[in-house]
Amino acid sequence: MSNSGHIGIVAVSPEGASLCYRHLFRHAARLYPDREPPRVTIHNEPLPTYIKSVRADDWTGVAELLLKSVRVLHLAGCDFVLTPDNAVQHGVMIAEHDSPIPWLTMTDLVADALIEQKHQTVGILGTRYVTQGSAYQTALGLKGIKLQAPIDEDVDRLDEIIFKELIYGSFTPESKRAFHAIAHGLHERGSEALVIAASEIKLILDEAQLPIPTFDAADLLAVGAVIRAAEG
Numbered sequence: 001m002s003n004s005g006h007i008g009i010v011a012v013s014p015e016g017a018s019l020c021y022r023h024l025f026r027h028a029a030r031l032y033p034d035r036e037p038p039r040v041t042i043h044n045e046p047l048p049t050y051i052k053s054v055r056a057d058d059w060t061g062v063a064e065l066l067l068k069s070v071r072v073l074h075l076a077g078c079d080f081v082l083t084p085d086n087a088v089q090h091g092v093m094i095a096e097h098d099s100p101i102p103w104l105t106m107t108d109l110v111a112d113a114l115i116e117q118k119h120q121t122v123g124i125l126g127t128r129y130v131t132q133g134s135a136y137q138t139a140l141g142l143k144g145i146k147l148q149a150p151i152d153e154d155v156d157r158l159d160e161i162i163f164k165e166l167i168y169g170s171f172t173p174e175s176k177r178a179f180h181a182i183a184h185g186l187h188e189r190g191s192e193a194l195v196i197a198a199s200e201i202k203l204i205l206d207e208a209q210l211p212i213p214t215f216d217a218a219d220l221l222a223v224g225a226v227i228r229a230a231e232g
Helices: 014-031 047-055 059-075 086-098 106-116 135-141 152-164 173-188 199-203 217-230
Strands: 006-011 039-044 080-082 121-125 146-148 193-196 214-216
Touching: 006 014, 006 059, 006 217, 014 039, 014 199, 014 217, 039 059, 047 059, 047 086, 059 080, 059 086, 080 217, 086 106, 086 135, 106 135, 106 193, 106 214, 106 217, 121 173, 135 146, 152 173, 173 193, 193 217, 199 217, 214 217
Parallel strands: 006 039, 006 080, 121 146, 121 193, 193 214
Antiparallel strands: none
16 A cells, blocks of 8 residues: 655755655654555755855745745645754744645654653754744743753854754764763753754764753654655
């Protein structure tokens, strides 16, 4: 039996989109081993264009970039769309209003997973636009979950590593040590779990070395997408 759903990926970071693509098929094989895998179509606008709009705090511009991809994916026959890029989630909230097909959003899926595991105070790792932005603060806060951002110095370091290394698929040993130190710092401040809110972080973070569980937003998004596609 085949899946009836057609998943559209709005790609922002090439590394994040490729990881999402892999996650989709890995989870499809695990969850529905007797079915054909879902159909997936990817479209992107240039990453530097997104970065320019995000850094200018131009979220309407980000939303329009997202919608350019959505329109292409709609014509390709996709039933719903998603983006694994955490940094543009505020733009997704704007783009949803003019989207010709539904969005599946990672912020809501993360909130649901944290509630299921009864975590009330969680840390977050990602870019400045994610850790100090409103998308996760709002989604988790509405469910009664307190979100802890890294301290300002650590936010600067995370931004540098993600934008200068991880989005290009590379990192230094020093950067890996910095990431783990920041994660441990959030635990010491009371975080019961960590939200991994940049899909490229999986390249650098060794979860087995962390003292608290992690909730990978991109992975939860992939699981949610496979289930939605299977349900038609």
